[in-house]
Amino acid sequence: MTDASSLGFGYRPTPWRWQAEWRDGSWSEGELLSEPTITLEEGSCALHYGQQCFEGLKAYPSAEGEPRLFRPDQNAARMARSAARLLMPELPEELFLRGVNACVHANRALLPKPGSGGTLYVRPLLIGVGDNLGLRPAPRYLFRVFCSPVGPYFKDGLSGIRLVVSDQDRVAPRGTGSYKVGGNYAGGLLLHKQAKEAGFDELLYLDAYERKWIDEAGSANVFGILPTEPPTFVTPESAAILPSITMKSLLTVAADEGLTVERRKVHVDEIGSFREMGLTGTATVITPVESVTRDGVETTLPGGAPGPITRQIYTALTELQHGRRADPRGWSVSVVDPAAQTV
Numbered sequence: 001m002t003d004a005s006s007l008g009f010g011y012r013p014t015p016w017r018w019q020a021e022w023r024d025g026s027w028s029e030g031e032l033l034s035e036p037t038i039t040l041e042e043g044s045c046a047l048h049y050g051q052q053c054f055e056g057l058k059a060y061p062s063a064e065g066e067p068r069l070f071r072p073d074q075n076a077a078r079m080a081r082s083a084a085r086l087l088m089p090e091l092p093e094e095l096f097l098r099g100v101n102a103c104v105h106a107n108r109a110l111l112p113k114p115g116s117g118g119t120l121y122v123r124p125l126l127i128g129v130g131d132n133l134g135l136r137p138a139p140r141y142l143f144r145v146f147c148s149p150v151g152p153y154f155k156d157g158l159s160g161i162r163l164v165v166s167d168q169d170r171v172a173p174r175g176t177g178s179y180k181v182g183g184n185y186a187g188g189l190l191l192h193k194q195a196k197e198a199g200f201d202e203l204l205y206l207d208a209y210e211r212k213w214i215d216e217a218g219s220a221n222v223f224g225i226l227p228t229e230p231p232t233f234v235t236p237e238s239a240a241i242l243p244s245i246t247m248k249s250l251l252t253v254a255a256d257e258g259l260t261v262e263r264r265k266v267h268v269d270e271i272g273s274f275r276e277m278g279l280t281g282t283a284t285v286i287t288p289v290e291s292v293t294r295d296g297v298e299t300t301l302p303g304g305a306p307g308p309i310t311r312q313i314y315t316a317l318t319e320l321q322h323g324r325r326a327d328p329r330g331w332s333v334s335v336v337d338p339a340a341q342t343v
């Protein structure tokens with residue numbers, strides 16, 4: 001087992017990765033590989049035209065130290081949707097789950113200890129490869145799944161960050177923002193660097209058309225807590241947002257915890273009414289927001305970062321993810337030994 005306290009959120013190669021190849025109209029069986037590199041044609045469409053999509057999920061250690069996945073069927077469905085949007089071959093749910101299970105099972109010795117806050121982060125990716133020069137879909141595709149042990153995102157528990165509203169846009173209103181495709185991300189690197197240099201931790205993007213509705217952060221969805229009775233958990237609705245599985249789960253968890261939940265357009269001025277605010281995604285689960293700065297004016301969230309509601313839903317969700325809480329919806333699933341599966 002890996003000692004999670006020394007781990008950050010970075011790439012550490014593990015002994016095994018899993019790969020299947022699509023050619024001539026069908027997928028190969030898929031196999032475990034030890035080589036952490038990929039050799040591909042210089043004309044590959046993934047390199048030139050961004051014909052690439054990816055996923056991110058985690059294997060969480062149960063109390064017994066066994067890996068558990070959280071709603072991996074949702075990642076399979078989202079990747080299939082991304083693939084279809086980029087004219088990549090259909091990726092069956094069965095193939096996706098087989099790859100994820102095989103990769104986690106093969107590397108299970110590196111799963112961080114229960115209670116450490118560490119997990120095995122799993123990164124499935126689908127890339128268009130093979131010689132190509134003109135702008136057309138690739139002749140072959142690789143579906144690869146690798147994983148990396150990661151520590152708790154925040155070593156000292158939850159801690160708050162300072163957001164700044166970006167004056168540039170992440171994606172277009174009718175573009176590819178709702179798909180997890182690599183092409184959406186490189187453009188944000190410079191903006192993120194500039195925000196860091198200005199003393200902020202993360203960017204908040206507005207809708208690119210009217211520039212007054214909240215979309216999301218660079219790689220996490222956004223929620224706010226309104227001081228109603230019971231408190232309201234609100235998250236923006238927008239066609240340009242990446243549909244976060246963590247957010248989808250939090251909406252259910254927040255309702256279970258007795259909060260009112262709303263998914264609707266959220267005006268950026270509404271931040272002034274929030275008691276608490278947070279970002280959410282697989283990597284951090286929840287990142288509490290301490291303040292939001294827009295046009296040089298900083299608004300501090302009065303309920304704390306994290307505040308009590310954020311803590312409550314964070315605890316509820318992380319216990320579910322680790323299989324430590326009654327799970328009537330069957331969201332937490334054990335990892336299957338592929339060798340034990342009958343074909």
Ligand SMILES: *Cc1c(COP(=O)(O)O)cnc(C)c1O
Binds near residue numbers: 216219246281283
């Ligand atoms: C992956 C991602 C998220 C978070 O999605 P999860 O399924 O919760 O991990 C949010 N926003 C963007 C832009 C993302 O790429």
